[in-house]
Amino acid sequence: MTLPGFPDATPLAGLGGGILIGLAAALMLLGVGRIAGVSGIASRATGISDSSLRKSSAWIFLLGLPFGALVVIAAIDRLEPSFANPMLLAVAGLLVGAGTRLGSGCTSGHGVCGMSRLSPRSLVATATFMAFGIATVATMNALGLKVLP
Amino acid sequence: MISRNLPILLSGVLFGAGLTLGGMTDPARVRGFLNLFGDWDPTLAFVMGGAVIVMAIAWQLQPKLARPIFADTFALPSRRDLTPRLIGGSALFGIGWGVAGLCPGPGIAALVIEPISAAIFVAAMLAGMFLIRLTEGNA
Known part of the structure; x- marks a missing residue:
């Protein structure tokens, strides 16, 4: 299925x-009593932050992410995605790491878990990172900076 | 111990599968979504919408449970204050997200899609997190 006017969009996928992400987060909430926030779990696993989540549990969640990716790659044919050059990846990674620590969450914790709870902090955080993401892409495009081949 | 970690593993696997199926591990797809003023790709709105709808239902069920199914207590955030730190941090995150088209979950999931690129991103991300811990002395 395609969306009229958006030939590249894959709305069903x-x-x-x-829905899979929602089920994963719902399992964390109702099963384990926690927010499935990847930035928080990553900082917990590496000892950068502390929480009542066991370190081993944090690692187990993180290991699940690439495993789930492998399952999907094995199940469906898709084009190889291309990534930014190492320099840009490093700059972006630094900003994402620092920003999610300062902002107490990322797309999963604020965008999925917090927004669906109508948490005021998450609504503001999500509106902010979306706005700055959009502005960043618009600015880079206006300057003619091509990120992906 | 193992039984407690099993739902966490399943959650991680479902999460990684959903990110990959939805296109979040494809930087071109993510940057296409953020390219609102250009050749916009609305796919990620469907990802976000699907996830939020399922989680909104879960939040309705949560108060009905005395305790989580596989754990003793809920450990959920309760802060409601809007701070410059929250907004400034989210702004930095948004810029980084826009630059490379990756956020934390997809960056980690992509370790099996394009290992070297994803490893550079994840290493830098952890360095950024560590930097904040160093400058603030807390977490």
């Missing part, structure tokens, strides 16, 4: 992926 998007919706299916979103």
Whole structure:
């Protein structure tokens, strides 16, 4: 299925992926009593932050992420995605790491878990990172900076 | 111990599968979504929408449970204050997200898609997190 006017969009795969993410977060909430926030879990696993989540549990969640990716790659044919050059990846990674620590969360914790709870902090955080993400892409495009081949 | 970690592992696997199926591990797809003023790709709105709808239902069920199914207590955030730190941090995150089209979950999931690129991103991300811990002395 395609969206009229958006030939490159894959709305069904998007919706299916979103539902899987929602189920994953719901399992964390109702099963384990926690927010499935990847930036927080990553900083817990590496000892950068402390929380009542066991370190081993944090690692187990993180290991699940690439494992789930492998399952999807094995199940469906898709084009190899291309990534930014190492310099840009490093700059972006630094900003993402520092920003999610200062902002107490990322797309998963604020965008999925917090927004669906109507948490005021998450609504503001999500509106902010979306706005700055959009502004960054618009600015780079206006300057003619090509990130992906 | 193992039984407690099993739902966490399953959650991680479902999460990684959803990110990959939805297109979040493809930087071109993410930057296409953020390219609102250009050749916009709305796919990620469906990812976000699907995830938020499922989680909104879960939040309705949560108060009905005395305790989580596989754990003793809920450990959920309760802060409601809007601070410059929250907004400034989210702004930095948004810029980084826009630059490379990767956020934390997809960056980690992509370790099996394009290992070297993803490893550079994840290493830098952890360095950024560590930097904040160093400058603030807390977490």
